[in-house]
Amino acid sequence: MxxxxxxxxxxxxxxxxxxxxxxxxxxxxxxxxxxxxxxxxxxxxxxxxxxxxxxxxxxxxxxxxxxxxxxxxxxxxxxxxxxxxxxxxxxxxxxxxxxxxxxxxxxxxxxxxxxxxxxxxxxxxxxxxxxxxxxxxxxxxxxxxxxxxxxxxxxxxxxxxxxxxxxxxxxxxxxxxxxxxxxxxxxxxxxxxxxxxxxxxxxxxxxxxxxxxxxxxxxxxxxxKSKTEDPLLSKPEFEDTVYTIMVPMRDGIKLATDIYMPRTSQKKLPTILIRTPYKKETSLLSGHYYAKRGYVVAIQDCRGRFSSEGVWEPFINEAEDGYDAIEWLASQDWSNGKVGMIGGSYVGWVQLWAASLKPPHLTTIIPNVAPPDPFYNIPYEYGTFFIFGSIWWAEVLETNATEDISGVAMKKIFERKYKQILRKLPVIELDKEIFGRENPYWRKWITNNVNGGYWEKANFMAKLKDLDIPVFLQSGWFDGDGIGTKLNYMELKKSKNKNIKLIIGPWGHTDQSTTKLGNLDLGKEAGIDLQTIYLKWFDYWLKDIKNDILKDSLVQIFVIGPNKWFKSNTYPHPKTEFKKLYLESSKGANTSKGDGKLSFIAGNSRKPFDEYIYNPGDPTPTTSSFFKNVEDTTGTRENEINLKDEDKKETEYHKKITDSRTDILVFETEPLKDSLVIAGPLSAVIYASSSAKDTDWFITFSVIDTSGNIFTLTKGTIRARFRLSTYKPILLEKNKIYEYNIDLWQTGIRISKGEKIRIEISSALFPMFSRNLNTGGHNEMETEYIKAYQRIYHSKEFPSHIIIPVINLQ
Incomplete structure (x- = not known):
């Protein structure tokens, strides 16, 4: 908001x-x-x-x-x-x-x-x-x-x-x-x-x-008063009454739920359910908005949060609690039997969990910026532990920071010196450092470092292929949980469901649009009225209003550069051609001063591999200046923000890291001779060996403009032991070459003539992700570590490459 x-x-x-x-x-x-x-x-x-x-x-x-x-x-x-x-x-x-x-x-x-x-x-x-x-x-x-x-x-x-x-x-x-x-x-x-x-x-x-x-x-x-209104759009014509009720779950626990009831003579009304761990009262604007338009809105504190009974444990109870809340609402005298859900981030997540159990009265959902199964984004991303995001989010929850609308509580969290704190080992003990006590779910996340088992109650993606209700997914290319929208959509595509809507804009982790990204003006078209689109969707499915929501293309993706929406009925766009960019080098790709290249032609590499040493005692840092060291902060007016200066500082810090760190391999294309539109999912196939029993691989995908500015678009990672399955870890044989398929999320941008594509490969992105200690043990519960000697291969036999989604504008 x-x-x-x-x-x-x-x-x-x-x-x-x-x-x-x-x-x-x-x-x-x-x-x-x-x-x-x-x-x-x-x-x-x-x-x-x-x-x-x-x-x-x-x-x-x-x-x-x-x-x-x-x-x-x-x-x-x-x-x-x-x-x-x-x-x-x-x-x-x-x-x-x-x-x-x-x-x-x-x-x-x-x-x-x-x-x-x-x-x-x-x-x-x-x-x-x-x-x-x-x-x-x-x-x-x-x-x-x-x-x-x-x-x-x-x-x-x-x-x-x-x-x-x-x-x-x-x-x-x-x-x-x-x-x-x-x-x-x-x-x-x-x-x-x-x-x-x-x-x-x-x-x-x-x-x-x-x-x-x-x-x-x-x-x-x-x-x-507006002069022009869509005659088929629900109008804000009702006052509403708000009251709280305790809704029973199947185990007897009662969840506090605010009901926003329109004052209308209509006896049967559709319901919109919003379930949140961030305090139900903070969603009051959504409650009033939809209630004034003839919807009963139920906003519920998740189990163990604020006014609800029970013990708070993220992920685990949401499917059943969501199911029970939906069916309770549908059984009320005022219900027309149709229940929809909406909300972003965790509030989007709970929708997918509930939907995976197929409650009979759940009619449609709008999960905004919602993550995938917990092992593919947070707290783990393909097995690597997302340490910063996990501890940060846990602190937000444990301090109830979201209830403080002054922002003071959130600011205290942001002020933490994470780069110093997160260096401490073992990782599992960080709860004592941050919260002053052991945290039960933090420790469950860490002790259960393999998919399945504990995580089964939180896994829903495999069930999406059986979902038969309309689903509206929304995200942004720079959404920190954006991999969720990508993976969730791909699973939904496997179903017989013909009503899967997808909007991906040039935004971050938000359910609202914007027309500017840093110093980049995205044009008016980027600022679409998402709220009205959500309302139309609900009107159609919950009120049976035959508006034009299904006449538009089911899929809209925004391409930065031309600043236009590309529309189709499926994702990736049907005109997408997936092309490979092969890694190569002559003398070596270490640091940005090396000669690592990316080429659309395979087999040109003079050197069969590049190598580096990964030392967990000196982990490769993330190139984001958010985590820069105190000594990297210069000047006397650091509180002043000029958007152009910030872009410049971000590039300077990025270059400082990649110029000096020999544990980063850098591969770039030659300046493009023609512009290239990349829009859709990206991935990488790398062939690599390690001296260690286990290690991590990270790939960063960026664009370098004609002025030398670096614009990071996506990142991806995998923990080596999970190369075949997140359910069955298999340790490495020393120096054996393995194939790794790395998910590089998704993006949508035109790379202009003269600009370059860059990838960076490393074995750490600290402190965003926890360090792999290279021992083959439990990386988040141990303290001993060893160096790993890493090789990335790019020969004819082992042609490491990235796969990019190219759309021909012609």
């Missing part, structure tokens, strides 16, 4: 909400005092009260009310001759003073001082009220019109250029009076924002369509 730039992203920052502009002297200040209400999906979650005088002195208080919590965000800007001299911010328990000293913004956080240079042309940005948009619009040249850019500062973390365009005049009826409005579009951090102001440039409404968020000036709520 987001607001303006990204509401809850900034709540995760210590001083989330310090989204203000730093400016010099202007003649554009004006007197305004107002109350604005923030609504997301028509539900009010916050109220902003502010006042500004003609000198620019400004005071604002924003009160956030959500999930039973209330937080005040206060800001005051003091002026001297229309030049700001002091900004005071109080967010919950945190406070910050920013002083202007000779056009330098100075402030201190946790004893560390920060200096920020001021550009006199920039405009304040307050994330919690839209008053400074009025000042920006006053500077807009109405004679020139068109797209105009303004510098905005979001202190202390971000600066960006804002693009503003006048879209025309509009007259709306408000309080039985015609109100003449000017409509502008503003693009900030890749997000389109619609502004409606009067002829005096006072803002009356600010709307962020892609985030379903609106600031509305009090007294002007009639502006919220």
């Amino acid at each position: 987001k607001m303006r730039i990204n509401f809850f992203y900034y709540l995760l920052l210590l001083f989330g909400g310090f989204n203000i502009n730093v400016n010099g002297q202007w003649p554009f200040y004006f007197s305004d005092s107002a109350v604005f209400r923030l609504k997301i999906n028509e539900t009010e979650i916050g109220i902003a009260k502010y006042s500004m005088d003609r000198e620019g002195n400004y005071e604002r208080n924003f009160t956030l009310k959500m999930a039973g919590q209330k937080i005040d965000y206060y800001m005051e800007v003091s002026m001297n001759n229309k030049v700001w001299n002091l900004i005071e911010i109080i967010n919950g328990k945190d406070s910050l003073i920013i002083k202007n000293e000779n056009n330098i913004a100075k402030y201190t956080v946790k004893g560390k001082s920060y200096n920020y240079e001021i550009d006199s042309s920039t405009i304040f940005y307050d994330n919690y009220a839209p008053v400074y948009e009025s000042i920006m619009l006053k500077k807009y040249d109405m004679e020139k019109k068109g797209k105009q850019k303004f510098s905005r500062y979001i202190i202390p973390s971000l600066k960006d250029s804002v693009e503003v365009e006048f879209m025309g005049n509009e007259t709306r009826q408000v309080n039985n009076t015609e109100l003449k409005l000017l409509k502008f579009n503003m693009k900030l951090v890749g997000i389109e924002i619609q502004l409606w102001c009067g002829e005096d440039y006072k803002i009356y409404m600010e709307n962020v369509p892609i985030q379903y968020a609106t600031f509305i000036r009090e007294g002007y709520e009639e502006l919220l």
